[in-house]
Amino acid sequence: MAAIIGVIFLVGPSFMHGSIIGTLGPALRPAGWAALAIGVVLLGLHYFATRKTSLPEVEHAAPQPPAAKPSRPKPSSSFAPRHEPGLAPAPSQSSPSPSEPTPQREPQWSPGVLAAIEWRRFEALCEALYAQAGFTTRSQSHGADGGIDIWLHSKHSDVPRIVQCKHWQSKVVGVKEMREFFGVMASHQLKGGTYVTSSTFSAEALAFAKTNGIHAQDGAALLKLIGQRTPEQQAALLAVAYEGEYWRPTCASCGTKMVERNSSKSEGSFWGCANYPKCRGRTIPKSKAFSAA
Numbered sequence: 001m002a003a004i005i006g007v008i009f010l011v012g013p014s015f016m017h018g019s020i021i022g023t024l025g026p027a028l029r030p031a032g033w034a035a036l037a038i039g040v041v042l043l044g045l046h047y048f049a050t051r052k053t054s055l056p057e058v059e060h061a062a063p064q065p066p067a068a069k070p071s072r073p074k075p076s077s078s079f080a081p082r083h084e085p086g087l088a089p090a091p092s093q094s095s096p097s098p099s100e101p102t103p104q105r106e107p108q109w110s111p112g113v114l115a116a117i118e119w120r121r122f123e124a125l126c127e128a129l130y131a132q133a134g135f136t137t138r139s140q141s142h143g144a145d146g147g148i149d150i151w152l153h154s155k156h157s158d159v160p161r162i163v164q165c166k167h168w169q170s171k172v173v174g175v176k177e178m179r180e181f182f183g184v185m186a187s188h189q190l191k192g193g194t195y196v197t198s199s200t201f202s203a204e205a206l207a208f209a210k211t212n213g214i215h216a217q218d219g220a221a222l223l224k225l226i227g228q229r230t231p232e233q234q235a236a237l238l239a240v241a242y243e244g245e246y247w248r249p250t251c252a253s254c255g256t257k258m259v260e261r262n263s264s265k266s267e268g269s270f271w272g273c274a275n276y277p278k279c280r281g282r283t284i285p286k287s288k289a290f291s292a293a
Contacts (some may be wrong), residue, residue: 081201103247109226109234114198114219117241120250122167123149126196128240129226130163132233147184152194161192164217175204182212195224253281260286 027198047140067241097279106112114122127137127150138151150163166173178195185193194215195201201209201216217225249258253274258271271284 006258036212102245105242106238109223109238111219111223113238113241114167114223117165117167117246117251118249119165121241121243121246122198123165124243125237125241126150126163126165126222128237129222131228132229132237147181148188159190159192161194162188162190163194163196166195166197166199168197170199172200172202173197173205174202175208178205178208178212178214179218182208182214185212198222249284251275251279254279258284 017112043260062291103116106116117125123139127139130150130152131137134154136153136155138153139145139149147164148162149165152161152163162185164184166177173195178201181193181195185191192213192215194217195209196217198219200218206216206288226234245257249271250256251258254273254275256274256279259274261272262269262271269286271286272280273279273283
């Protein structure tokens with residue numbers, strides 16, 4: 001507006017006639033120049049103010065904090081289940097026998113399930129059973145275990161509990177085996193432990209266990225405990241027992257499935273490690289396959 005007034009003061013008298021206009025013309029020029037200058041300054045300020053407000057809003061937004069790193073999901077299981085190893089035969093002097101038919105599976109829990117599975121499946125079954133009870137378990141699939149098959153940890157106690165699993169059928173667990181387990185307990189300064197077998201205990205072994213804080217659990221007691229689980233839990237335990245080649249023994253030294261071999265000796269066929277001669281794990285006479293672990 002000031003610029004327009006300045007232009008009028010400067011140019012207007014040139015188009016007007018009369019003595020008064022001719023006298024005022026020179027007097028209005030300084031005011032016209034001043035008004036014009038003020039108008040130019042105001043137009044410049046208006047231009048810069050308009051440009052600033054028209055910038056994108058993102059330039060005035062507060063900087064966004066860096067995205068948080070996704071957290072790792074917590075494991076949903078309290079134990080790492082023992083999966084069946086793969087069968088990877090190695091060259092050997094004796095050839096494995098033709099593949100055997102898979103033993104028939106029981107549709108539900110019975111003594112036949114414990115009779116059909118091998119030692120590693122039996123230990124995996126016991127571990128899964130304790131995990132269902134709320135324990136955090138720790139174990140190893142093969143190699144020297146120091147007489148401890150499963151470590152049990154409970155949130156209600158700072159003292160762990162140890163478990164020895166013996167997958168025997170007709171052979172009875174005697175007091176000798178129980179004393180050995182008690183020695184393992186003493187070496188770890190533990191006053192309690194659990195001894196589980198698919199077989200039975202001798203009277204002396206049961207008496208020793210009762211005196212020395214060992215919970216002895218035979219095959220019948222194990223099946224009774226499984227029968228107290230929900231149908232869903234029983235099905236899950238049955239799947240653990242029957243996983244993979246559940247009937248084929250596992251080499252205790254390297255954790256590989258064993259293969260059946262023929263022998264010229266009187267003992268007949270036997271189970272041997274598929275990794276022989278790289279692995280020198282002990283062989284198992286087939287007739288004693290379910291009483292060797």
